[in-house]
Amino acid sequence: MFENIERDADERGQVGIGTLIVFIALVLVAAIAAGVLINTAGFLQNQAESTGEESTQQVSNNVEVLSATGSMSSSGGPVDTVTITIGLGPGSDPVNIGETRFELLDEQANAVLGKNLGTPVTTNLEEGDRVQVEFDLDSDFAQNLQEGDEAELTLTTPDGSQTVEVLNVPDPFDGSGNDVRL
Incomplete structure (x- = not known):
């Protein structure tokens, strides 16, 4: 077998x-x-x-808008200058503010202002620092801001972090001077 x-x-x-x-x-x-x-x-x-x-x-690494004011060349006239004060957000590392891009867009989305500061007072925005940025709407923007207008401000840091702030012009102007809080 x-x-x-x-x-x-x-x-x-x-x-x-x-x-x-x-x-x-x-x-x-x-x-x-x-x-x-x-x-x-x-x-x-x-x-x-x-x-x-x-x-x-x-x-x-974000930047915060601490305050925004608008200035008028004449009392009750349109806002022709916007001044913002910026600082670092909580826990942020220093941000190179010279390379930060500022964009201002009106509510009709037809006028854009792009601005790089270049060499401001401080190159790096450190904790506790405050920097003022001024936008001359007469020369840089397509139009001035009227009573009740709204504009959107976008700050983009070199890292790509974006901060968006909506600026509202009071309606009516309070008539107590040439500056208004936005």
């Missing part, structure tokens, strides 16, 4: 060497695949860390 097969010693060695070659090839393929996976995981980890740092800067 069962047949007994005798093998030569030479055949047995050849089968062992073939198996060893296949085993070594499998180990090499597995080692290369593991190296690729480890390299990819390291790359993804570095990319995730840098993305996290950039996101944190965009969220935490």
Whole structure:
């Protein structure tokens, strides 16, 4: 029923060497695949860390508008100059205010003022610092702001953090001077 097969010693060695070659090839393929996976995981980890740092800067390094006033050349006339006072938000790292972009957009969205300060009093806005920025609407803006008008001010820091402030001109002007709080 069962047949007994005798093998030569030479055949047995050849089968062992073939198996060893296949085993070594499998180990090499597995080692290369593991190296690729480890390299990819390291790359993804570095990319995730840098993305996290950039996101944190965009969220935490913000500039706040502390006050905004409008000035009129004549009592009861249109607002022709807007002055804002800015400072750092809580927990913010210093912000290079010279590279911060200021944009003023009126409510009809037809007049945009883009302004970079260049070299203001302080290059880096540090904690506790205050900087005033003045917009001359006569020369920089398409029109002055009238009673009841609204304008949107957007500040974009070099990190990409944006602060949006809506400036509302009182209606009617209080008539007590040439400056109004926006």
